[in-house]
Amino acid sequence: MRLVTVRPAVIRPSKKRRLGRRITLAVVVLLAGLCVFQFVRPLPDASVRLQLAELPQAKAATLNWPNNARAALAANGYGMLGTHGSTAPLATASIAKVIIALCVLEKYPLNPGEQGPTITMTWRDRALYEEQIQQNGSRIAVRQGMQLSEYQALQALLIPSANNIADSLAIWAFGDHPNYARYANDFLQRHGLISTKVGSDASGLSPTTVSTATDLARLGLIARKNAVLMEIAGQKSVTLPFAGKHTNYNRALGKAGINGLKTGNNEANPGALLFTTDAIVSGHSIELSGVVMGAATLQDALDASVALAASVTDDFEHLTLMTSRQRVGTLTTAWGVEVPIRLKDSLSLIRWKEQAVTARHTIQPAIGTSAQSLGVLSVRAGEQTASSILEITEPASGPSWQWRLTRFR
Structure with a gap:
């Protein structure tokens, strides 16, 4: 008799069941991957x-503008604060001397305490002095062979407002007046003073040198950057070789904080003052420049400038x-x-x-x-x-x- 081994039947899953398992596994893997992705991907921006x-x-300022003159006020770090009156160009008168002072100091710079090169007066300088006597212009006496340092010449220019020294400086620094006028007008253009023009002299006695109140207020801010010019412009008097002692025409110095700059008066502009002052607000000093021009007299311009300077501080606020x-x-x-x-x-x-x-x-x-x-x-x-x-x-x-x-x- 022979033994027969019977093997159990192998039941194979159907193709449909195998497919279902694979789909289930794929879904599980996909969901797991999605969960991981959701947890690790960057969070969105808030x-x-x-x-x-x-x-x-903005509020209205309460500046004390002059009644019968043009004026403007500017501040370092603030720009133009305000203007008053006509904006048409007018003769600068002796405020033009600030322009030649800046041009000379640009070409021959001085540091505080320096006297600079020596300027020897010639027969031509004596002739310029005599010419101012004939024109009744402001002047200091000079003679041939007399010597002034650059610093002393600038003192004569800005304190007694010597017209003859303005023209002497133009010749000394630039050779002649046409060369100075070209240099000065280029200087003005470079500094954005497009309504200002230097005319037929350096002193401003001639009405051909003109500017606006806005430009002159900006000129004052430019001048404030030169320590030597500002030192001189703040001096109340000067004693010069041969010429003796002279008093500053700017009698507003020391009033309402005014510490410079330059007076002016001629037939076309009887009274003008370009002035600088500081406003103290919450312990901070704000540098200002203002101008009054076209006043009836120089004294009117001085008084109006003091009143304008005194009214400034209240219109700043911390x-x-x-x-x-x-x-x-x-x-x-x-x-x-x-x-x-x-x-x-x-x-x-x-x-x-x-x-x-x-x-x-x-x-x-x-x-x-x-x-x-x-x-x-x-x-x-x-x-x-x-x-x-x-x-x-x-x-x-x-x-x-x-x-x-x-x-x-």
Whole structure:
């Protein structure tokens, strides 16, 4: 008898069942991968909303403008603060001497304490002096062979307003008057004083040298940058070789803070003063330049300039617009958590009242889960600006796992 081994039947899954298992496995792998992807992919940027208080608007200034003259006022760091009266060019009179002083100092610069090169008077300089006697112009006595340092010549130019020294300096520094006029008019163009023109003399006695109140106020700001010129313009008197002692025509010096610059009067412009002063606002000094021109007399121009200078300070104001750590906005994360946006530093500035305050900002993309800088907030009034960093100091908590799994962006 023979034994027979019976093997159990192998039941093979059907093709349909095998396909189902594969699909199930693929779905599981796909879901697992999707979960991992949702957890590891970068979080989206938050949205930012700034909430700023209303900023100060412009106010009317209360300057004491002259009744019957032209005037203008400018400040370093603020630009032109205001103008009054006609804007047409008018003879500068002796304010033209500020132009030749700047041109000479540009070509032959002096540092404080220096006398500079020596200028020897010739027969031509004596003739210029005698010419001013005939024209009844302001002058100092000179003689052939007399010597002045450059510094002394500038003193004679600006303090007793010597017309003859203006023309002598033009010849000494530039060779003759036409060369000086070309240099001076180029100087004016380079500095944006496009309504000012040097005419037939260097002193301003001739009405052919003209300017506007706006240009002359700007000229004063240019002059303020030269320490030697300003030192001389602030001196009340000078004693010169041969010529003796002379008093400054600018009798407004020391009044209402006026510390310079130059008087002027001729037939076309009987009374003018280009003046400089400083406004002290909350301990800060603001450099100003102003001019009164076309007044009936020189004394009228001096009085009007003092009144104008005295009225300036009240039209500046120190503003603290926002404080350090102040909340100025909200960052909202993609998952809905809100955190405050704060200023790192306070924002304050000194503004001229007629200049409105505006704000602008730059924002960098951020998620919001870490303390960080977000950008910069800046405020401006005219040319004055202040800026502070915008930052998050209280970062948001991270998203939940449910949000991570179900997020769409």
